[in-house]
Amino acid sequence: MKNFWKKYHKWVGLFFSFFILMFCFSGIVLNHRTLFSKAEVSRNWMPESYHYKNWNNGIIKGTLRLPDGKILAYGNAGVWKTDSCFATFADFNRGLAEGIDNRKISNIVRVANNDIWCAGLYSIYLLNHDSWKEYPIAGNDERISDITQRGDTLVILTRSYLYTSVSPYDEFRKTELKTPENYSPKTSLFRTIWLLHSGELFGTPGKLAVDFLGVVLIVLSATGIIYTLLPPFIRRRHRKRLPVKTQAKALKTSLNWHNKLGTWLIGLTLLLSVTGMDGI
Numbered sequence: 001m002k003n004f005w006k007k008y009h010k011w012v013g014l015f016f017s018f019f020i021l022m023f024c025f026s027g028i029v030l031n032h033r034t035l036f037s038k039a040e041v042s043r044n045w046m047p048e049s050y051h052y053k054n055w056n057n058g059i060i061k062g063t064l065r066l067p068d069g070k071i072l073a074y075g076n077a078g079v080w081k082t083d084s085c086f087a088t089f090a091d092f093n094r095g096l097a098e099g100i101d102n103r104k105i106s107n108i109v110r111v112a113n114n115d116i117w118c119a120g121l122y123s124i125y126l127l128n129h130d131s132w133k134e135y136p137i138a139g140n141d142e143r144i145s146d147i148t149q150r151g152d153t154l155v156i157l158t159r160s161y162l163y164t165s166v167s168p169y170d171e172f173r174k175t176e177l178k179t180p181e182n183y184s185p186k187t188s189l190f191r192t193i194w195l196l197h198s199g200e201l202f203g204t205p206g207k208l209a210v211d212f213l214g215v216v217l218i219v220l221s222a223t224g225i226i227y228t229l230l231p232p233f234i235r236r237r238h239r240k241r242l243p244v245k246t247q248a249k250a251l252k253t254s255l256n257w258h259n260k261l262g263t264w265l266i267g268l269t270l271l272l273s274v275t276g277m278d279g280i
Contacts, residue, residue: 024215102122106119107147107148111149140161214272219258
């Protein structure tokens, strides 16, 4: 029975190691979205449904007409300048932070003094001639949901707060959103499991703990691959009477780490795997 489990643990683990590595690397990136917001992956590498074609996939969510008759179109890929017939489009993202994640524009508004503002995912920008100038919101670490105006007052909505500012918009007043009447503080089972899986349920320490478990799974997969593929290589070198001391030491080290980490953290890695299945 022991040999049976050893055999199938090796080959099943080798088959799933690629997927485990991809899940772990992508999970760590998703846990630190702001940190990796400037990184980009070409959509040509992705399935066709993710390709931009005929302005699909939310590439245009709305428009704002300029005083000269031109139109600013905005969406998931930034801002574009076009004419009233939508015949030609020109890139209008100069000044916005690099990275497609930073160019997810939720809205563009014009305030009473004719200043034009746009809201990205992490910051807001003021149009200055043909480029955007960033105006950071001090103390905000949440993603921005929307931007609007009331007279000369700029109103920014995040997931939990309202920020308001008046000209010259150097300071923002933070207002916590009130709980609606008859509000029941409940969340879905899926949301709870997702927060547990990402570690967000326990704040930054929880996310870092999940990152650590992700690294552990990466090490388990890597050492498992080494332990599976290295012995044939060692045997070939041995038959050719070549030195194998370094390779044998690497094999032993890999096996030790694989067994120790797998034994010590099997409960937590299983919890991470099971909660991750909720998102499939």
